[in-house]
Amino acid sequence: MRIRSLQDFLAGLIFLAFGIVGLWIGRGYQMGSASHMGPGYFPVLLSGGLLLLGAAVAARSFVVEGQPIETIGWRPVLCIAGAVFAFGATIERFGLVVAVCAVTLLMAVATEERRWPEVIASAVVMSLFCIGIFVFGLGEPLKIWVF
Amino acid sequence: MIRALAAAAAALTLAAGWATATLAQDNYPSKQITILVGSPPGGPTDTFARLVAPEMSKRLGQTVVVENRPGAAGGIAAQGTLQAPADGYTLWFTTTSHLVIPTIMRDPPPFARDALRPVAGVAYGPGALLASPKAPFSTLEEFVAYAKAHPDELNFGSSGVGSNAHIVMERIMDQLGIKLTHVPYNGNGPAMAALMANEVQVMGGDLGSARGNIQDGTVKAISILALDRSSIAPGVKTADETGLLPGFNPVFYLGFVVRAETPDPIVAKLNGVVDEALAEPAVKEQIEKAQFVVLGGAPEEFRKLYEDDAAATRPILEKLGLVGK
Amino acid sequence: MAELFQHLSTGFGAALTLSNLGFALIGCLLGTLIGVLPGLGAVATVAMLLPVTYGLDPLSGMIMLASIYYGAQYGGSTTAILVNLPGESSSVVTCLDGYRMARNGRAGAALSVAALGSLFAGIVGTLFIAGLGPLLAGVSQRFNSPEYFALMVFGLIGSVVLANGSVLKAIAMVFLGLLVGLVGIDVTSGTLRYTFGSLQLYDGIGFVVLALGFFGIPEIMSNLEKPASTRSVMVASYDSLMPTREEVRRAVPASIRGTLLGSFLGILPGGGGILAAFSSYALEKRVSKTPERFGTGMVEGVAGPESANNAAAQTAFIPMLTLGIPSHPVMALMMGALLVHGMAPGSSIMVNQPVLFWGLVASMFIGNLMLVIINLPMIGIWVQLLKVPYRLLFPAVLIFCCIGIYSVNNSAFEVMLAAFVATLGYVFYKLGCEPAPFLLAVVLGPMMEENLRRSMTLSRGDPAIFVERPICLALLVLSALLVALIALPSIRKRREETFVE
Structure with missing residues (x-):
């Protein structure tokens, strides 16, 4: 038996995992009955369904031929996710300028084409631009600088 | 010597801190x-x-x-x-x-x-007890009478479990000895819409947000839940006045x-x-x-x-x- | 009829004053700008400008706020088409084929079709308000919990049709979306579900977080992983900015269908733009002779949903203006403004405040026209923007996403959450699992469950309530038919060819 569709196999596993977690946590909620459903009814039902579907998709991966998975670029993914996370982590404590710079920096790491002067310039321009539009133009209550 | 210095430093820090705090208070707001x-x-x-x-x-x-x-x-x-x-x-x-x-x-x-x-x-x-325009009662007394004569028929709405509307209604039911079925909604808007459509027949609401609907008749105010009557619905008695809920002022x-x-x-x-x-x-x-x-x-x-x-x-x-x- | 003309002329008289035109223009510009920026929504902007309107006369205030709201719908499609970023939640559907059209070099055409389709829909929607307002409001009154439940069921089954690839995985994504939609407080019982003790998850995972995490950000990720040389940038030599005759021929009927669908769905409180857009897309796939080409850049996939969400944005005013029920948070804000002016929005507004009502209606016609005039020339500019080297463009796009997510609830948590969601979104993309059914399920799922349980409470546990009510029964029967249609062997076989986006 070999996996004919890696896509389906992995997807199936993910669905299975979500289903199991859903069931595990959901079992603590009250079920109620079909005519008086409690808060646990749908979670258990849906998690169970997801589990079965995950199993089905994974099972099918042994039978039906699928597309190969395109190459995964780990660096862009981690850098971009990291950049978004960094923004969230810094915006309240350190303000908009720092957050924008953090993102610009991480984005520069994400791609091979960076040119440092460009990066610095764009960080500055972006910060000013954002301050202009969001804080002054739209009046968003965003902290600009550290204090 | 070191100890003296350390003590002095500590004292200075404390003093500075105290001063800043007082300064901050004196300068409030800065x-x-x-x-x-x-x-x-x-x-x-x-x-x-x-x-x-x-x-x-x-x-x-x-x-x-x-x-x-x-x-x-x-x-x-x-x-x-x-x-x-x-x-x-x-x-x-x-x-x-x-x-x-x-x-x-x-x-x-x-x-x-x-x-x-x-x-x-x-x-x-102040709150008000609101009813759907199609409800077969228009005053608190009629409402209580109807509820007692038809147990398990009426529904009341709220903007969520544990919301003001829910608690107020529970208090009313408790004191008047009646029981209605609670139907919670996701916020005040949907709850009011449901009231107007008679999906629920009564709801405890705050007078202010309901005043538009009271004035154009899309909901009825059957009682004012405060100690004074309201100018929005001058003819409606307060719960206190009816004697059924003395002093009720939630x-x-x-x-x-x-x-x-x-x-x-x-x-x-x-x-x-x-x-x-x-x-x-x-x-x-x-x-x-x-x-x-x-x-x-x-x-x-x-x-x-x-x-x-x-x-x-x-x-x-x-x-x-x-x-x- | 003559009465209608008279009302409208009163309305136009009020709306065509220089100051009211000015307010409409400001509103349209602001709305478009907000629509373009992802996450930043009409709600926050309207809320911020609300106090400003207290000093204005009620009609002017309403005109400005309303034009921000439907203006945002126009702007939202721009980023959806250009960078696969839904600016407004209802623009998610436009991403599906709109972005593909842009990749095929038809960005200008997609943008024009979206703008013109929206204009048409806006005008028709406004006509609905003018002519049929109270009647349609009456219909919406018949829609109670059981009917909503049936509508959600219908929508969810239909969402499978949205899938351009594996149906089994699409159904799994629907289930996942339903489950994710359950996160937060359960309306019917007050229990907290799947919140892991976090206050931030109390109200569930925000739609903006999920939409950007599954659409916008993974797109950037996948663009960056390819070396610059092989990156399929927007084709530099785009054919004309306007759609070809062939595209127009296909877009017009789609637009008409979308408009009708959207006009109806917009009236239902809680119906709204997203449902309208998704339904239109599903409808277009169903009636198309080449449904398998959806997802590759079909103009119907842009014309239909764009018209639908704009029509829904217009008719969403009906419940507020005729019944005093806000069908959208922006409406609630506008009602608040009216209350401040001492006017009670409700069934009496048409009669007691004719100038306000008809003036607003007239300004909607004007506003839609203004929006097209603003948006069409901008298309040329937007398309030029695509020529900017990607390495300079994408940081800006990402930053806008971040600010947008943050500004919805002033929540840094949601931004950090988005980082995780985006990673998952990327993984799903690589594994051929489609985000559209997932997102639709997240929106519809909680409403479906809420209405199901509420209907059962109302009927005291008796499931017969669903078949006793005609509209509800009709919708459930339609859902069953839909299942049969999907399950028909010939269609099933065609769907199982696995397409990867």
Whole structure:
């Protein structure tokens, strides 16, 4: 038996995992009955369904031929996710300028084409631009600088 | 020698700290003040906060901004207040439902009520018992009679489990010895829509937000849940007047709180400023137009109001099995 | 009829004053700008400008706020088409084929079709308000919990049709979406579900977080993983900016269908733009002779949903203006503004405040026209923007996403959450699992469950309520038919060819 569709196999596993977690946590909620459903009814039902579907998709991966998975670029993914996370982590404590710079920096790491002067310039321009539009133009209550 | 130096350093630091603190108090306010509101823009809480803020700003000489931190029934705003320094620059403009109910209902509670101290009560809103236009009763007496004659037929709506509307209705049912089925909705809008469509027949609501519908007849007010009648529905008796619910006055309060450690002089100053803001005719007028009543008064008066409310609400929540969810 | 003309002329008279035109223009510009920026929504902006309107006369205030709201719908499609970023939640559907059209060099055409389709829909929607307002409001009154439940069921089954690839995985994504939609407080019982003790998850995972995490950000990720040389940038030599005759021929009927669908769905409180857009897309796939080409850049996939969401944005005013029920948070804000002016929005507004009502209606016609005039020339500019080297463009796009997510609830948590969601979204993309059914399920799922349980409470546990009510029964029967149609062997076989986007 070999996996004919890696896509389906992995997807199936993910669905299975979500289903199991859903069931595990959901079992603590009250079920109620079909005519008086409690808060646990749908979670258990849906998690169970997801589990079965995950199993089905994974099972099918042994039978039906699928597309190969395109190459995964780990660096862009981690850098971009990291950049978004960094923004969230810094915006309240350190303000908009720092957050924008953090993102610009991480984005520069994400791609091979960076040119440092460009990066610095764009960080500055972006910060000013954002301050202009969001804080002054739209009046968003965003902290600009550290204090 | 070293020890002497260390002691001197320690003493200096303490002195500096004390001086800065006092200085900070004396200089209060020296920067922008933020009012956190636990609901999205547009509701009565938010509107009143935005009404009072500019007046406070004028008198304090610093910008006062309103920041919406909706979510978790006021919990996010509470968290924001408690995580900020206790220096009087972060206030929470809250309502009794956000201040009281989650601390009783949730286990663990999203925050501890005594981690906060009151600054000033701002307004309170009288409630009304509303009914669908198609309901076969138009006064409190008729409603009770109908409910007793037709048990298990009527439904009442609310803006959510544990909401003001829910609790008020439970209190009414408890005192009048009737039982209706609770149908919770996701907010006041859907609940009112359901009331108008007669999906639910009654609802406890606040008079202010219902006044448009009362005036054009899309809902009926069958009783005013306050001690005075209202100009919106002059012919409707108060619950107290009918004798069925003597002294029934389950009002909905709004006011400012801050962290409990906030120094007294700062709290006193804020209280004074809020009182003055509420005395401004323009502010008073807007609040009264919305069918709310201006409060003001000393900080401890506000605490009494919400603690009394907590004491009255706890037994109801316990009875409903809503404590410690 | 004559009465209608008279009303409209009163309305135009009020709306065509210089100051009211000015307010409409400001509103349209602001609305478009907000629509373009992802996450930043009409709600926050309207809320911020609300106090400004207290000093204006009620009609002017309403005109400005309303034009911000439906203006945002126009702007939202721009980023959806250009960079696969839904600016407004209802623009998610436009991403599906709109972005593909842009990749094929037809960005200009997609943008024009979206703008013109929206204009048409806006005008028709406004006509509905003018002519049929109270009647349609009456219909919406018949829609109670059981009917909503049936509508959600219908929508969810239909969402499988949205899938351009494996049906089994699409169904799994629907289930996942339903489950994720359950996160937060349960309306019917007050219990907190799947919140892991976090206050931030109390109200569930925000739609903006999920939409950007599954659409916008993974797109950037996948663009960056390819070396610059092989990156399929927008084709530099785009054919004309306007759609070809062939495209127009196909877009017009789609637009008409979308408009009708959207006009109806917009009236239902809670119906709204997203449902309208998704339904239109599903409808277009169903009636198309080449449904398998959806997802590759079919103009119907842009014309239909764009018209639908704009029509829904217009008719969403009906419940507010005729019944005093806000069907959208922006409406609630506008009602608040009216209350401040001492007017009670409700069934009496048409009669007691004719100038306000008809003036607003007239300004909607004007506003839609203004929006097209603003948006069409901008298309040329937007398309030029695509020529900017990607390495300079994508940081800006990402930053806008971040600010947008943050500004919805002033929540840094949601931004950090989005980082995780985006990673998951990327993984799903690589594994051929489609985000559209997932997102639709997240929106519809909680409403479906809420209405199901509420209907059962109302009927005291008796499931017969669903078959006793005609509209509800009809919708459920249609859902069953839909299942049969999907399950038909010939269609099933065609669907199982696995397409990867």
